[in-house]
Amino acid sequence: MTFVAPHQKARALKPGSRRPAKELCSECGLCDTHYIHYVKEACAFLNQQIAALEATFHGRSRDLDNENELYFGVHQQMIAARKKEPIEGAQWTGIVSAIACTMLTQGKVEGVVCVQNTKEDRFQPMPILATTPEEILAARVNKPTLSPNLSILEQIEKSGMKRVLAIGVGCQIQALRTVEKKLGLEKLYVLGTPCVDNVTREGLQKFLDTTSRSPETVVHYEFMQDFQVHFKHEDGSVEKVPFFGLKTNQLKDVFAPSCLSCFDYVNSLADLVVGYMGAPFGWQWLVVRNDTGQEMLDLVWEQLETQAVMSKGDRHQAVQQSIPAYDKGVTLPMWAAKLMGVVIEKIGPKGLEYARFSIDSHFTRNYLYLKRNYPKKLESQVPEYAQKIVNQYKLPE
Structure with a gap:
């Protein structure tokens, strides 16, 4: 195993280098290597090029008139699955x-x-180049913090490896795809996870302190399809906090500017994407984008229980109402938040429609963020598919 030192928010680069994306840097790790020479082409926040890279790696760009492709990108199939064991x-x-x-x-x-975590902090990411199943299993559980996965690229180069699997999120994968041919590999497999609203380690602590009943015992958490944040604690208990009860007015500043400027929630350039938001509660959502992704899925097919994806409800009203609520930092009393959560869970969007709800909510928010904070980047940073999604809604000035 090779690994990199725990990532710090402003980790120093090699002498004379810098982070060209400045405050929009997602700390993907590319600029911590000599591949920084390609950053102006590779960085998702300097050169948004999803459509072109889709065509290169999937054989075509997404069909914007097909709603599933408009939202979820190029794909051969989508299924819901979970491991039998x-x-x-x-x-x-x-x-x-x-x-x-x-x-x-x-x-x-x-x-x-x-990405494993440090011994001192379960939420501090530590990217590794794993060579044993034990090292891979030590990396299980999401780390909801900015992680320099691509800082491992020089180690891949020095290792002499020719066939590698990379697991990562959208901004990391766009940069990786751009420099892929320069790595000297015979084959690169890319397994992606959907990603939204990462934070610095300090921002994560503020979220935990503000939201959980016991921040120090949280093992992991996720924003789930039942419109609640699920916190799993060390004793195995699960704490649930309604979305609408979050202290939005205190938390609006914890998300990384890069995440507030991102429109690749679904990891468009991975071969295979494994998440949860398009699946029923308790299942995972798998998006096979190309033949390489199908090859990866086939390896574990017999280990899985599967079902077709489904879609139910209408997201539009809920999204439109959420736009000004977030914009103004509205926080409901907990009793009202729980009541609203129960109602929306019963009649609200489910399956792929929930996924569209989540994408719409984040794309409209991010579009407003860019428009207000980086107006000169609005046209170049917002992909055509994202603009089409945002255009469904009326946004505040």
């Missing part, structure tokens, strides 16, 4: 870990880029 300690049932371990043990790859 869940991996102990995994955040969900362990599909990502299972794919990575199987690819390694079957010799499909020689190493896996994934």
